[in-house]
Amino acid sequence: MSSPLFVAKPVLPKLSEFLPYLEEIWKSEILTNNGPFHQRLEKSLEDYLGVPCAMLFNNGTIALLVALKMMDLPPGSEVITTPLTFAATAHSIAWNGLKPVFADVDPVTLTIDPAAVEKAVNSNTSAILAVHVYGMVCDTDGLRNVATKHGLRLIYDAAHVFGTTVSGKPIGEFGDVSVFSFHATKLYNTFEGGLITTSDAKDKERIYFLRNFGIKNEEEVADIGINGKMNEMQAAIGLLNLKLVHSERQTRTDLRSCFNNILSGIPGVLLPQEQANVSNSEQYYHVVIDAEVFGRSRDDIYDALKAIGIYSRKYFHPICTDFAPYKGSTIHSCRDQPYVEKVKSQVLCLPFHSGVTQQHVAMIAEVFQRR
Numbered sequence: 001m002s003s004p005l006f007v008a009k010p011v012l013p014k015l016s017e018f019l020p021y022l023e024e025i026w027k028s029e030i031l032t033n034n035g036p037f038h039q040r041l042e043k044s045l046e047d048y049l050g051v052p053c054a055m056l057f058n059n060g061t062i063a064l065l066v067a068l069k070m071m072d073l074p075p076g077s078e079v080i081t082t083p084l085t086f087a088a089t090a091h092s093i094a095w096n097g098l099k100p101v102f103a104d105v106d107p108v109t110l111t112i113d114p115a116a117v118e119k120a121v122n123s124n125t126s127a128i129l130a131v132h133v134y135g136m137v138c139d140t141d142g143l144r145n146v147a148t149k150h151g152l153r154l155i156y157d158a159a160h161v162f163g164t165t166v167s168g169k170p171i172g173e174f175g176d177v178s179v180f181s182f183h184a185t186k187l188y189n190t191f192e193g194g195l196i197t198t199s200d201a202k203d204k205e206r207i208y209f210l211r212n213f214g215i216k217n218e219e220e221v222a223d224i225g226i227n228g229k230m231n232e233m234q235a236a237i238g239l240l241n242l243k244l245v246h247s248e249r250q251t252r253t254d255l256r257s258c259f260n261n262i263l264s265g266i267p268g269v270l271l272p273q274e275q276a277n278v279s280n281s282e283q284y285y286h287v288v289i290d291a292e293v294f295g296r297s298r299d300d301i302y303d304a305l306k307a308i309g310i311y312s313r314k315y316f317h318p319i320c321t322d323f324a325p326y327k328g329s330t331i332h333s334c335r336d337q338p339y340v341e342k343v344k345s346q347v348l349c350l351p352f353h354s355g356v357t358q359q360h361v362a363m364i365a366e367v368f369q370r371r
C-alpha cells in the first residue's frame, strides 16, 4: 500500500472556499476576540446542536478547565471520573486543584458505571466528570440520580459525541454543562477548538468572563479568567466544515455497516453495540478483542495492521491510572476486578473516516481472518 491509513483524517473544505473568508478577515483586520466569524459560528452551532447556548473555545482542554473552574468546587475536593479517556479529562481536574477519583466502566458501553460512581462518593466529593467515550453515550439517568442524591455537579466530556441525540434530545443538554472538542481528529473540526454548552444563564455568564481573562469591561476584571478564545481563522474553518459534517457522518455510518459485516461472528471480537434511541456521532469504531477466545491479542492485530500501513490506535491505553501522576490511584468498582483493567489491553480503534476505501476494509478483514 502506498500511503499510510491513519485512525483519523481531518475533514477539510476546499481551499478555494476558504480564501474568500481569509480575504474578509484581512479586510476587517478583526483576528480574534469575539469577531464576526466567531459570532456566526456560535449561532450556527446552537442551531445545529439544538442547544440554547454554545460557547466556543480555542481547544477542548481549555474548555474543560473553564467548565470546572466555573463551578467553584471546594479546593482539594474529589471529582469522580473514568480512567478510560484521553489525558485531558483527568488533567483538567488536577489543574483546577481538585482530586481525580476513578470509577470503573460499564462492560457494554465502556462509559463510567453509575454504580461504581456511587461507591466512590464520600463527604469530600464535589462533582462527576463523565465521558461519552468512542461515541457511546453514558447512562445519563443513572448518573443524574447519583448526582442529585449527593448534591454533586455533573459535567459531560462530550468530545466524542458531536451531533448525537438521545430520544431526540441533544447530547449537549445533559448534565450541568457539556464540553466538546473540535480537534483535527474529531468528526467536526476547527483545526483546534472546543465548545461548552449549558442551559443555565448564571453558568453561561461566568463561563463568558472566564474565557476572556475575567474581563467585564474596560474598567473591570471580575474573575480570574484565562485566554480560552477561538480566533477568526478557526471560526471561519468551523463555518465551512459545518456544511461537511452531515456527509462525513453518513459515510462513516456506511463504513460502520461494512465493519459490522466483516467482523461480526468472529469469536472473541466484540463489536460496538448499538444504543437504543441514540443517533451515533460516528466518532470512532472500536472493537474489543478477547485474546483467550479469539486466539490472538489486540496488540497482535495492531501490529499486523501496522505492517501493511494501517494505523489503528489503542485508545485509551495506557489508562489514566497508569500515568505517573495518577499511578496507584484506586479504581472504584462493583466487580472483583475493575473491568477497565481488563479491557484496556483489548480495545482497538480502527481507521474510521471517509478516506477508508473498500480495499482498506478488505485488508482489515484479511488481518482479522488470518489464522
Ligand code: T4K
Binding pocket: 006, 007, 008, 009, 010, 059, 060, 061, 062, 085, 086, 088, 089, 131, 157, 159, 160, 181, 182, 183, 184, 185, 192, 193, 194, 311, 315
Ligand atoms: N476529552 C476527550 C475524551 C478527548 O478525546 C480529547 C481529545 C479531549 C478531551 C481534549 O480535546 P482537545 O484539547 O484535544 O481539543 C488525538 C487528539 O490530539 C486529541 O484531540 C484527541 N482527544 C485524542 C483522542 O486523539 P493523539 O495523540 O492520538 O493525536 P495524533 O497526533 O497521534 O493523531 C492521530 C492520527 O490522526 C494521526 O496518526 C494522523 C491523524 N491526524 C492527526 C492530526 C493532529 C491527521 O490526519 N491530521 C492532524 O492534524 O491525540
